[in-house]
Amino acid sequence: MSVLAAVVLVAGGGFGVRALAQGVPAPLAPRDLAAVHLASEMVSLQWKPVALADSYEVVLSNAADKKRRTVLSTTTAVEIPGLQESTKYLVKVRGINLPTGEDKQPGKYSSVATIETPEAKFxxxxxxxxxxxxxxxxxxxxxxxxxxxxxxxxxxxxxxxxxxxxxxxxxxxxxxxxxxxxxxxxxxxxxxxxxxxxxxxxxxxxxxxxxxxSVVPTEDVPMRVASYNIRCHSCGGPSWGQRRRPVVNTIAGQSPDVIGLQEAAQSRPSGFSTSQFEDVRALLTSTGTEYRVTQPAIGASQGTRILYKPSKVSLLDAGSVRYGSQKSGQNPRYMAWAVFRQRATGQEFYFVSTHLQPGKDSGAVGARNSQIRQLASTVASMNTKKHPVIAVGDFNDFQYAKFYVQSFMRQAGYIDPLGVQNRSRTPAGWAPVEKRIHTNYDSYNDSARRAKIGTANPAFNGTYLDYIFVTKMKVKSYENVINIDGSGNFRGVIPSDHNMQRADVVLPY
The missing domain is CATH 2.60.40.10 (Immunoglobulins)
Incomplete structure (x- = not known):
């Protein structure tokens, strides 16, 4: 069979020779290439047929960036979607001959047509x-x-x-x-x-x-923390049904971001379908601000709990520890702990709530002293990143008793913002609190109608069983929360035999 020789460029450079079937010419260039329908994201093209073309190859390129698309068609029309609105395109077409037993024979390209998509209809x-x-x-x-x-x-x-x-x-x-x-x-x-x-x-x-x-704050962003022994529902005095709203109103009135509760019993008060601590949480949330419990399970830490506002802090981790030293025949004592992140600053911190062993006998004192040592060592072992720590609770030791708890916490690196000193109502010179509210009253009121006042001097300290201990940080204000009239008497139902303690602190950043 006779052949025609054609010189072509091959991959990698240089020239080669391929055989073309004699008498099988390539298709001529198609004519009248035009857009028959043009939208913001597609175009329909049409052209006149040419002899010897079994199919057609359409090449479309963006006039601005020269990006090319190749579309094959077995007819003389094609639709190309996926275009950009208000964009100019260049398009051309050629026929392809597919002789039997031979390679395809591409023809010549048509003249280049210019199309421009309109703006989107919508x-x-x-x-x-x-x-x-x-x-x-x-x-x-x-x-x-x-x-x-x-x-x-x-x-x-x-x-x-x-x-x-x-x-x-x-x-x-x-x-x-x-x-x-x-x-x-x-x-x-x-x-x-x-x-x-x-x-x-x-x-x-x-x-x-x-x-x-988001930016890093350059000004102080205070966080409100609190501690409250709310008195268990079975501990005598007015019923929980009488006290529950005064307790919740006291908390809601201060609106702490995180609060440690003590004696928030895991058992159900008479006539209630939920535990005492869950009743507090639900009633608090019903006032308009959501509160959650770090460990909602019954038995996690008995009456020692931590509540927090998810709108203000993110809970990262939580747990509880049953102290190794307990007084025989008494309710077991726990510490509840949690790791939070303050949303406004991104700073992470530890928060601890506890209720240490009460009593003045040697068994109670020994258990309490062992418990505070375990609290400090447990937090130190967990807090490998040296985050700020806030430890609150009813510590059952005061400045006219042994004063071991307060002294030990100071040695362990914690600060009492009020600077309570042994056998004194005068604050220590290192006390960091900037503003005091009712701190001259005792933290324990014994459910007496008249609030117990330790000293008439508002810059001095009352007697404290309840504390908010902190590692090094600013303390903008501290309030011994009491609702009293001008005569120093409690208004309405006394919520608990302890006053709530509240502090506004600034986490170091």
Whole structure:
């Protein structure tokens, strides 16, 4: 068989020779290539057929970036989707001959046709413009963007990874062109993007992705902590049904971010379907601010519990320890602990609530002293990152008793903000508290109608069984919480035989 020789460029450079079947010419260039339908994201093309073409190859390229797409068709028409709106494209077509038993014979390309896609019919399908941050804080970042006509709603997505593997979304209606991401930790980097949904229901394309980071606060961000022995429901005096609302009103009135409870019994008060500590939590939440218990299980730490606001702190870990030293025949004593992160600053800290062994006999004193040593050693062993610590509770030792607990805690690196000293009502010079409220009253009121006052001097200290111990940090204020009239008498039902202790502290950052 006779052949025609053609010189061609081969891969890697150089020239080669291939055989073309004699008498099998390549197709001529197609004519009249034109767009018969053009939309914002697709084009339909058509051209006249040419002899010898078994199929056609269409090449489309973006006039700006020269990116090419090749589409094959067995007819003289083709539809190409996935285009960009308001974009100029160049397109050409050639026929391909497929002789039996031979390689394909591509023909000549047609003349290059220019097409330009229009704007989207429903503008919500196009990316939002003007997407930017309006304010960047430590816990909140605000965004705004230009409105898009014929838009039904907007969706703002954000994620911690640029690939948006697990995005969260905030949706706003068409009347809004702004949104906020709330509840962030300081120095939190996020990737954020926006898209619209048209009135036809079609979802638009995303805007360019913004990379944002919440800031680290430069000013003090106080955190409110508290301790409250609420008196167990079976410990005598007014019933829990009479005291429960005064107890909860006392807590809600101070609105602590974290509070340690003592004698919040795990058993059910008469006529109630839940435990005493769960009743407190539920009643608190019903006042309008959600509270949670770090260990909600019955038996976790008996009446020693920790409640917290999830809106203010994030719970990272929690547990409890039954002290090794217990007084025979008495209720077992526990410490409940938790690791939190303050949402406003991102600072992590330990919080401990405890109720040490009461009593003045040698057995009680020995158990109590052993318990406080175990508390300090347990926290020290867990706190490998040296986070700030706040230890609250009814420590059952005061300045006119043994005063071992207070002395030991100071040796262990803890500070009593009030600076209570042995056998004295005068505060120590190192006491860090900046503002005092009713700290000259005793922390234990014994359910007496008249509040027990240790000294008339408001800058001095009453007698304290209940403490808020802290490691080194600012203490903006401290309040021995009592609801009394001008004569020093309690108003209404006395909530408990102990007063709630409340402090506003600033975690070191």
């Amino acid at each position: 503008p919500a399908q196009i990316p939002a413009t003007g997407f930017h941050t309006t304010d960047v804080g430590s816990a909140t970042i605000g965004f705004a963007w230009d409105p898009i006509i014929k838009t039904k709603s907007y969706e703002m997505q954000y994620a911690v990874d640029k690939d948006f593997a697990r995005p969260k979304a905030i949706k706003v209606d068409a009347a809004e062109t702004k949104a906020q991401i709330k509840g962030l930790e300081p120095d939190n980097r996020l990737f954020v993007r926006l898209r619209g949904q048209g009135i036809d229901g079609k979802i638009g394309r995303f805007s360019e992705t913004l990379t944002v980071k």
